[in-house]
Amino acid sequence: MTEKTSRTPDDGIANRSGPAAGRDAPVILSNQPGSFAWGVLAKRHPALIQQVRDAFPYGRRQHEALDALLDEITRGVVEPLAPSEHDHAQWADWGREYFGRPWFDAPFLWAESYFYRRLLGAIEYFGTGPWQGIDPFAPFKRAELRGAAVDEELRALDALADAPPDERARALLHASLWGNRADLGFRVTEGEAAPGDATGGLVVDDGAVLWQLLPAGASTTVAVVADNAGRELIPDLILIDHLLLHRHAERIVLHVKPRPYFVSDAMTADVVDCLRRLAEAPGEAGGIGGRLWDAMANGCLEVRAHPFFCAPLPYEGMPEDLREQFAAVSLTVLKGDLNYRRLVGDRMWDVMTPFADLTAYFPGAVAALRTLKSDVIVGLEQKTLDALERGGGAWRTSGTRALVQVRR
Numbered sequence: 001m002t003e004k005t006s007r008t009p010d011d012g013i014a015n016r017s018g019p020a021a022g023r024d025a026p027v028i029l030s031n032q033p034g035s036f037a038w039g040v041l042a043k044r045h046p047a048l049i050q051q052v053r054d055a056f057p058y059g060r061r062q063h064e065a066l067d068a069l070l071d072e073i074t075r076g077v078v079e080p081l082a083p084s085e086h087d088h089a090q091w092a093d094w095g096r097e098y099f100g101r102p103w104f105d106a107p108f109l110w111a112e113s114y115f116y117r118r119l120l121g122a123i124e125y126f127g128t129g130p131w132q133g134i135d136p137f138a139p140f141k142r143a144e145l146r147g148a149a150v151d152e153e154l155r156a157l158d159a160l161a162d163a164p165p166d167e168r169a170r171a172l173l174h175a176s177l178w179g180n181r182a183d184l185g186f187r188v189t190e191g192e193a194a195p196g197d198a199t200g201g202l203v204v205d206d207g208a209v210l211w212q213l214l215p216a217g218a219s220t221t222v223a224v225v226a227d228n229a230g231r232e233l234i235p236d237l238i239l240i241d242h243l244l245l246h247r248h249a250e251r252i253v254l255h256v257k258p259r260p261y262f263v264s265d266a267m268t269a270d271v272v273d274c275l276r277r278l279a280e281a282p283g284e285a286g287g288i289g290g291r292l293w294d295a296m297a298n299g300c301l302e303v304r305a306h307p308f309f310c311a312p313l314p315y316e317g318m319p320e321d322l323r324e325q326f327a328a329v330s331l332t333v334l335k336g337d338l339n340y341r342r343l344v345g346d347r348m349w350d351v352m353t354p355f356a357d358l359t360a361y362f363p364g365a366v367a368a369l370r371t372l373k374s375d376v377i378v379g380l381e382q383k384t385l386d387a388l389e390r391g392g393g394a395w396r397t398s399g400t401r402a403l404v405q406v407r408r
């Protein structure tokens with residue numbers, strides 16, 4: 001089976017944003033029925049509205065707002081935020097070209113981001129009433145964190161405790177990488193991603209370059225831009241502990257989302273839940289949790305939640321204060337599929353476009369750890385592409401392949 005990729009007509013929306021803007025790589029839209037992007041808007045978002053509706057005893061006003069949102073995203077055109085909303089002006093600017101047009105004709109990245117903003121609006125997350133700040137995805141995140149799979153993953157750490165540091169480092173890097181498959185948004189319609197071969201599934205492996213950038217004993221700061229909470233954030237935190245323990249970094253800044261986003265994206269509350277889960281676990285995991293708890297207290301681990309992490313924009317458009325933060329660290333590690341799309345630009349790139357070219361704008365060395373869950377991919381070698389195409393299947397989007405890409 002050859003997978004159907006998203007339609008990307010050069011309709012004028014396309015080539016105005018993202019790294020290497022002006023190159024001939026159209027922005028991904030969602031208006032090709034059967035494409036991955038179309039499926040997210042046509043099926044995943046409506047299913048998500050239903051899941052959220054079922055998970056909370058919302059009142060009539062919220063149900064009506066969810067009904068209206070469902071109708072709008074499936075049959076209507078993109079409506080702006082009400083002028084009374086705190087971020088009305090910001091979204092009026094970001095959405096100027098798309099309001100009044102079908103959702104499916106807006107850039108895929110923009111449409112998804114705005115959908116999550118509107119969903120939060122519908123359930124009164126930003127209101128002044130009792131539902132203010134109630135994370136609509138919290139029940140799903142909590143259930144995952146409590147699950148037996150996490151117990152098993154934490155127990156497995158005991159076996160790694162005495163492994164040589166290099167072997168442990170590699171295993172923990174891969175755990176963090178493949179942890180990205182655990183994405184609750186991805187599972188709304190796809191089910192559990194088929195198990196990938198946790199080594200053979202790598203389509204690019206710049207792991208050696210990553211470790212070269214993190215020599216033991218370096219008194220540097222590393223930034224980690226988190227993706228999902230729960231089963232992804234736990235191995236991210238364990239990797240962070242390893243970096244600190246073995247002096248690959250003196251300090252880690254963990255960037256999370258300031259509000260609920262893409263279902264399971266991590267916020268500060270999720271970091272706290274994961275740290276507690278680790279600290280309360282027996283064995284090696286408990287020790288890691290304790291060290292990380294202390295690292296928060298002594299400033300070796302710091303959590304930040306910049307609003308730009310929920311912006312519908314590629315990282316090339318990052319604000320100056322965030323640019324300065326990334327410029328000040330020895331390496332920025334970006335986790336997950338959405339961060340990858342924002343890093344290289346959500347476009348149908350020629351898959352052999354060098355990763356280094358598209359990330360040249362990024363302020364400092366950058367590493368992407370990502371399982372493949374959308375159409376965007378760059379930096380492949382011809383022989384890898386040939387093998388993937390020969391294998392057939394939805395290799396770009398099924399979450400069964402992964403990559404470690406690094407630009408020094």
Ligand SMILES: O=P(O)(O)OC[C@@]1(O)O[C@H](CO)[C@@H](O)[C@@H]1O
Nearest residue numbers: 183185186336337338339373374
């Ligand atoms: O960033 P993550 O959690 O790895 O992935 C986010 C994701 O599930 O969301 C999009 C669909 O909604 C896809 O691009 C991608 O697969």
